[in-house]
Amino acid sequence: MKEETVQQILSRYAHRRSALLPLLHLCQEEAGYVTPEAIGQLGERLGLSPTQVAEVATFYDMFRLKPGGRREIWVCHNLSCSLLGAEEVVRRLEERLGVKAGETTPDGAFTLRRFECLAACEIAPVIQVGPDYYGPVRPEDIDALLERLRNG
Amino acid sequence: MRDASTISLTIDSRPTMVPQGTTLLDAARSLRIAIPTLCQVPSLPAQPGCRVCLVQVAQDGAVHLRTACSTPVTEGMEVLTEAEEAVNARTFVLEMLLADHPVDCLPEERGGRCELHALAKRHHLFSGSRFARQRAPFPIDDSHPLIRMDLNRCILCRRCVRACGEIQGHHVLGIAERGDRSVVIADDGKPLGESTCVSCGECVAYCPTGALAEKGPAWNEEVGAHQAITTICPYCGCGCQLDLHVKDGQVVTVGSNFDGPANRGSLCAKGRFGFQFIHSPDRLTMPLILEGSGFREATWEEALDLVAAGLREIAARHGADAIGVAASAKATNEENYLLQKLARAVLGTNNVDHCARLCHAPTGTALLSAFGSPAGTNSFADLEEAEALLVVGSNTTEQHPIAALPMKRLVARGVPLIVIDPRRIELARLATVHLAIRPGTDLAVLNGMAHVILEEGLWDRTFVQDRTEGFEAMQETARRYPPEVAASIAGIDPELLRRAARLYATRRPASIYYTMGVTQHTSGHQTVLALANLALLTGNLGKPGAGINPLRGQNNVQGACDMGALPDALPGYQSLDDPNVRERFESVWGRPVPKRPGLALTQILGRERQGAIRGLYLVGENALLAEPDMTETEAVLRSLDLLVVQDLFLTETARLAHVVLPAASFAEKDGTFTNTERRVQRIRKAVEPPGQAMADWQIVCALSRRLGTPMMYGHPGEIMAEIARLVPIYGGISYDRLESVSLQWPCPHRDHPGTPVLYANRFPRGRGRFHPVEWLPPDEVPDSDFPFVLTTGRTLFQYHTGTMSRRSDGLHLLEPEPYIEVNPIDADRLGAREGQKVAVVTRRGQIVAKTRVEAGTPPGVIFTTFHFSEAPANRLTNPALDPVALIPEFKVCAARLEPLNG
Ligand code: SF4
Ligand code: SF4
Ligand code: FES
């Protein structure tokens, strides 16, 4: 972690421990996932035990605690998206990537994950990759999407 | 009469009145109505999660279901705990919880302590749950040597998480994930045995379902299969109350006792898991007599006759003062009282002392001269009211883990903590200011703090004027310790010293806690006086949350001192010189009381006076390993005409004895211990002693008969009655009162409630006395041959010379072998790797143990413990004594480190 960035994040909060979420994001950005070492180090810095850091990191689905693909494809399977065909989208993705949801492609390019409501029901069914939303997605859009992600 | 803060309501149609703020649950409990609970932890604010405590509440025409654990009472409530709707709701909740719990826990014949099982039964749920849960079973986590974690039983009530975090302050357990994936984790999901768990067992005490339980069969046994006997932990001066669970005459497990006034159910690893020594096959079961080069078993008759004859002969030839009696801080008050009575009234000598000489002798001498009473001033409970806390020379979280709990709660509340200690111990990591001083420089730093407080006008003028004397002389001396000077002696930053002084002096009340880092020095007495100076200067005496509090090392150090197991004071610190006092004792004892003060333990066992003592009766003390300079101690012990050792085990010291007497353990006798808060508490017999072993008090009585002055008591309660007659501070203490309460002395008469906080209005000596105290370097300082400072102490999992803790499998597994702590820089320089054997050499000898590379130990300092006979730290230590308190300098000597191959 760049000390400067850490300091800057810390300076935004009255209590050290409040900086936990942004610092977890920072760790994830740098290493691709929240490493066990990062959990220990964040704890030391913020006056939290490793457990307290792990509780937060595992509570939020956005944090990864294991190494995964270079990009994560999140497919919402909550109510609105399911009603509008999320399952077919998942199936098509699994087929094209050759892995089941929750797994990473052998070339390390993608991890496919099912997700709860991504708060974009108005464009259901929804896929999120990093900060970008795609929707409504139909199974036949998948190839073009993957193409874009591979090149982008 | 009722005032506005009282609420009236009805529960199950019974009217009641309770204070405002009471929960429905507590209001019902006061009527003995039991509302079921699962997630509730009595000592913590409710976090209603389980919903098992639902009751029906009618108020202002509306009817609701409410969680009793978290709902405060309001005026006019009508509560029905067994209303049909409430019972149905609870049953439904229970059924859902049971989906997470194995069905094999349900049949009538199993279950043991499982609270869920008991509640299911109460709600007629015999066939398990309709909501079968689809999940792969969790593998059982057996990685911890003492605790089994079986998450298949876990119902996610969070009690373990709160116990580990909010009560013990460890924060090892937590809940990972969320929703139906939620799961209890240790650290970031490590096996418990590899996590940062410190094995206090608090989670085990709180888990309602056995998901976290001690290993062994005890958990699953029938309710009622064990008899629980409430007694006091034998492992340190905190005085934790606990329950010994007994089955078929054996202690099978230790349970929390939530009524314990000092510990409220909390225990540390030693208290909870350190009981196996009671039934160790190594226990002595018969008296032993030395014959030729070995021991042979003997009858009590023969052994005691031999002891009595030997003592008589020594007295006849060399006089009574050639006999010494070493009492024991591990024994009860009654036993210590009898031992000093044996010395004084039967043998006719004041040569009686005990191992407080090695830990808190300076506390006694210094607090007596500053205040007129030699004890800690406050209680653990009132520490919660402190606004600042100063901890000096105490690794509290390891040595007195339960005293550390209120400290950690203070820190969590944001109260500043100042730690003065050479090592970066756990408390230092939590501290607002940590002064990492050179060993042996505490006094200079404390004087420096007094300087800052005086210079910046932070002292309490009114208190100093009204309640103290000797201010000018102290001020004079403190002037010579400006922060720069003090800090350079101690090797710290003067700014930090200033900050420490300001924090301590400006936040009131502020409390001081200290232990052997202060006392075990040639300047121990003076350093305690310096602490007393600070408390007097800031008016931090006589009120809750303030004071000066030594933490006592052994379970009954306080009591052994109170009982007069000291060469220069009669029981209750009454003067040997005062004719009125002597007369009172003589009239009750029917024998003259010798006037000349006796020898201290360190004098009895030191080389200087070798030969003065010819016969020594040593009770419950492994002196060979505990005294400084083992080679010298051994020579003195071997030169005695008669050495009688009374102990649980054939200790290293007992092997040198002429006669060994088998004693009963704390679990095998009745009596009282007095903890570090001056709290007198009952210990109770739970099991029979092994073989022919007897309680110390019985042995002393039997011996006194043979010495011609019989002491006869049928029960320790009778001894306490005699103590109450003779010792004013124990005047109101009796076994019938102690059945229901503990009492903190002074407790002068039967109606007196005891004294949690000392000196509210006056000091026993009138005014509190300041003392001018000068810093002197330790007796032995590093030089080119011995460039390191060696300092010694204890670890969390072992106790004293290891006679008890090393015979308790659980503790042994947690800390099985000796080690030498070395700073990474020094380790690097000397080429000592983690785990590599090193020799520590001092002018007195050498020991060999494995290296533990530890960044918390400062460069130039090495640390080891004195628990392990295979690497006895006291082969190394310096026997130089504090001139007043006669305590040896265990905390500093000069040493050299030599890495070995392998
Ligand atoms: S034994 Fe103590 S430290 Fe270990 S997990 Fe349980 S409560 Fe926490
Ligand atoms: S392990 Fe026990 S105490 Fe902890 S959440 Fe599960 S059932 Fe509750
Ligand atoms: S349900 Fe998919 S975005 Fe809300």
Ligand code: FES
């Ligand atoms: S005991 Fe009240 S909600 Fe759990």
